[in-house]
Amino acid sequence: MPEVRVAHERCTGCGMCVNFCPVDIFELGSNDGKRVALVSRMEDCWACDTCVGQCPENAIEVIESREEAAAREAKFSVRAEPLPAEERTRYRYWQKTLREILGLRWDPVAITLVKQNDPVPNAPMPRVKLRYCQSLMMARRGKTLLMPAQCHACPDGTHILGLTEIPPKLASGEMYLHFKKLASMEAAKRMVAERPRLPERSTLATLVAPLGDTPATPDVIAVIAKPEQIMWLSMSASFESGKRSTFHVSGYNAQCVETTLLPYTAQKFNISLGCYGCRASSDIGDELMFMGIPTAQMPALIEGLKRLGQKAIGDSRRKIYLPPNV
Ligand code: SF4
Ligand code: SF4
Structure with missing residues (x-):
């Protein structure tokens, strides 16, 4: 206790x-x-x-009590083997391609939801509790972080990602009225009911890492970038098919729901404009937004991006259709 x-x-x-x-x-x-x-x-x-x-x-x-800290350490004492070299090389190549063609300032972030009984990736836990969104922001700057429930500071992200049960005040919607983010209990209840969450206690820990350094196979890759860069990613995904994309965006639970859980469960990339929580608790710039891409979609997306990088991205950035000065 x-x-x-x-x-x-x-x-x-x-x-x-x-x-x-x-x-x-x-x-x-x-x-x-x-x-x-x-x-x-x-x-x-x-x-x-x-x-x-x-x-x-x-x-x-x-x-945290000494006994709790010791029990946590014991549970995590046996760690998984490193990823095969070929897999690590693939992730490094994806990271390099994304950064070079898009001109990303930050590393793309590999996200792994470590399930109960999965081998535990060999990665350090943070010294202080972090919100899930804060851990993503740190990973884009090069940190690898393994976070079981005890390392998570936000009860929203923690239960949404399946690390804990949902606390009663969140389930009822009452908590959101204290933040004055919704008009009524009815609206709060609806917001909670319409957002997905993983089964309680199905996730042992979250792992975030720069894509090129991740010690585990990612479930989702998050890109934190400007709208113009996210636009090219969206176009990359439809380069072969021509299919238009639809997104699930709300301004609530940006990192846990919109960037992670929706791409994970639907196996379809999604964008996010950020949310109250992640903008209030991290150094994310006002000019940045997010995209979550399931790992299975990455090969096609990288191919599409390379093709766009051969002409379209350069032409657009050179503003080739600007009218002459008159
Ligand atoms: S807000 Fe969380 S940490 Fe604080 S007393 Fe309540 S349950 Fe404990
Ligand atoms: S200052 Fe307010 S929030 Fe802080 S411990 Fe006292 S009553 Fe609680």
């Missing part, structure tokens, strides 16, 4: 932790006559760190 500590000298009794804790650990009470948050049901804590992130006074600490 994690330990939840509230520094009462800093606590102002604002009640944010009471509202946001998905399992109602806190209540407001009195400490020497001062209104503060009290921890009333520590045994129910999921160690999701939502309270830590929401407290405006940085007054809350959630500490």
Whole structure:
């Protein structure tokens, strides 16, 4: 059981932790006559760190017990063999092709949803808890991160990706009203019901890595790029067939649902404009957006991109149809 500590000298009794804790650990009470948050049901804590992130006074600490840390380490002590050389070479080639033809500033990110009983990829866990979207942002800069549920800080992404159960306040929609992101409980319930999620506890850990360095076969490859670069990827996917694409975009749950889960479950690439959570909690630029591509679609997409790179991309970037100055 994690330990939840509230520094009462800093606590102002604002009640944010009471509202946001998905399992109602806190209540407001009195400490020497001062209104503060009290921890009333520590045994129910999921160690999701939502309270830590929401407290405006940085007054809350959630500490994993030594036994929990040791149990986690033991579970992950046997690691998978490295990928075959041929597979690693393929991913490096895809990374190089994407970066060179599109002029990507960041590495594409390989995402693997490690299932229960799968071999555990040989990758480090983060020293601090991260939101799933934060881990993607770090992977585009070169970090490889393996994150079991205990390393995830966002209860939304954690249950959507199948690492935990859905907390009651998220299932009811109540949590989203506290963020003032939806008009009513009805709208919040509908948003929750319409978004997909993996079966509870079906995923052991998420793995993110720069595509060229990934230690496991990716399920989905995420590209973080400008709209013009994402446009070329969309065209690459229809280069052979001429088929138009449709996308599932909402502004909610950009990285976990739109960039990862939808491409994973539908085996079809999807775009995302980002969401409140990922834009509020990472250094993602306002000018950037996202695409998630299932690994099975990558060979065709890379071929299409190479063909577009022979003429169309260069012509368009040189603005060959700009009218002459008059
Ligand atoms: S870590 Fe999560 S479950 Fe635990 S007290 Fe904070 S918000 Fe509640
Ligand atoms: S959110 Fe922070 S300041 Fe507000 S009541 Fe909770 S612990 Fe106190």
